[in-house]
């Protein structure tokens with residue numbers, strides 16, 4: 076059957092009908108009063124989502140563009156940065172930093188393990204000359220399904236005093252609490268096709284007053300991604316360049332939905348989806364790639380021992396039109412990843428786990444009795 080694709084990848088995520096209908100509207104002029112009204116509303120609601128009074132700027136870019144903007148606006152060539160890396164995205168932020176001539180120091184953890192905040196703390200403590208200008212961290216490492224302990228890492232950065240903390244929250248924002256003001260996060264980047272429940276195309280960067288201080292003397296080249304331009308225009312509820320106006324309509328719709336649901340309910344739902352998925356995978360006798368204590372509420376990576384992960388994905392796609400994500404780089408064929416971020420309900424997990432059971436059986440996997448995964452997921456949902 077056509078046109079029944081179920082997206083269970085960590086982005087693009089499923090899009091609710093309200094947002095799809097908003098995308099189908101006629102575009103409007105981005106210099107019109109009507110558009111400014113929408114811009115004012117979504118900016119307000121973005122601050123709510125980020126739990127901040129800081130500027131939250133909207134870019135026409137994917138998450139990488141938002142993160143690149145976050146890195147390049149506040150630093151100068153040769154500045155020392157500490158990149159914490161335990162997966163594909165951590166590696167990417169080191170690559171971006173190198174591309175701009177920054178002096179990159181890395182703290183690493185094995186893919187599938189959480190970063191050790193104390194290791195980052197030691198590096199920062201050793202920097203008595205305060206040479207480190209920024210610490211760059213991925214909160215939810217999508218390539219492995221690991222949620223890093225941002226609060227603990229941030230405490231070390233605050234103790235250092237000089238360095239800015241720049242965070243990739245692309246798959247944590249809208250899934251788990253990211254209290255930007257309470258923690259004092261300086262640069263917080265995300266992208267529309269993840270927790271925002273709209274298609275790819277918009278990037279978001281929240282910027283602290285401390286980062287704006289650094290902006291004044293930062294010398295890396297910037298033009299399209301010059302955040303000062305976006306800030307100046309945002310004060311007048313407009314953008315420096317033509318934005319994808321229909322994406323703003325869609326964003327207006329989904330931020331409204333999020334406000335109705337409430338932050339605590341959104342976080343509780345993602346936690347429940349994560350717990351149900353993990354319980355099901357365990358009941359199916361399949362190893363989880365990330366440990367319980369560092370599990371991302373957005374994505375669960377599974378490392379099946381008996382079967383090729385790519386074959387599982389292929390059967391799920393062909394038989395059920397369910398898209399799950401594969402492993403990246405050396406993890407290709409070793410893991411598959413179940414996305415449960417954004418517009419995902421308990422029902423979606425039950426459907427995905429049932430289909431997964433059929434796919435595993437078809438591939439000769441005999442590590443479970445039929446129904447065990449669904450029962451385990453259901454038991455998380457009962458009474459919650």
Ligand SMILES: *Cc1c(COP(=O)(O)O)cnc(C)c1O
Nearest residue numbers: 137138139164217243245246266
């Ligand atoms: C999706 C994602 C990004 C952004 O990727 P784009 O393809 O540029 O949108 C960045 N970081 C993480 C952790 C992600 O999951």
